[in-house]
Amino acid sequence: NAGVTQTPKFRVLKTGQSMTLLCAQDMNHEYMYWYRQDPGMGLRLIHYSVGEGTTAKGEVPDGYNVSRLKKQNFLLGLESAAPSQTSVYFCASSYSVVALSDTQYFGPGTRLTVL
């Protein structure tokens, strides 16, 4: 099993450009999440999905969109990138038996720089 994978690993964008980050998991997990990690701030939840075809906003959703067309994939889109979106993006997934105790497993991260 590859676990949680993320594509690409690194990306540099110019302000106003768009891009999509891809997250894939092969663990048959129901729940998937996108976080961003900024220096001194820990990780913050952007969007999440509780199953195929569903998405919901986390604590910092502005400027991002997501889609979960297939259970194993969770896409994060930036329509018009801004320098404030320079960050490391992590995808995570979990298998829901009892949601409160779910352990989230993380991908390797995508380092995004917006100039």
Add this chain to the structure above:
Amino acid sequence: AQKVTQAQTEISVVEKEDVTLDCVYETRDTTYYLFWYKQPPSGELVFLIRRNSFDEQNEISGRYSWNFQKSTSSFNFTITASQVVDSAVYFCALTLILTGGGNKLTFGTGTQLKVEL
């Protein structure tokens, strides 16, 4: 509101020293889970341990041990006989149930541990 505080920004120790990483949390929930994750220099987040709010037994796993005290809202992590490979950022996190399902991890800001020879 939930909050996780890791007051130690950076700790430096010499190899073979014991080191304790502090974590203090705030929540109004009576049932919750706490986690520790490790982020080595390579950048990935590695799950270390999960503890529920009903179980205050300390846990030991090899050189790692965890001390959960509900009375002080603390979930501290100790590495015994530290090694250079333990150098990483360590995050404490608290779960919150999300509307419609799933859980959200509220992370602390992390403690950078440097173990030197």
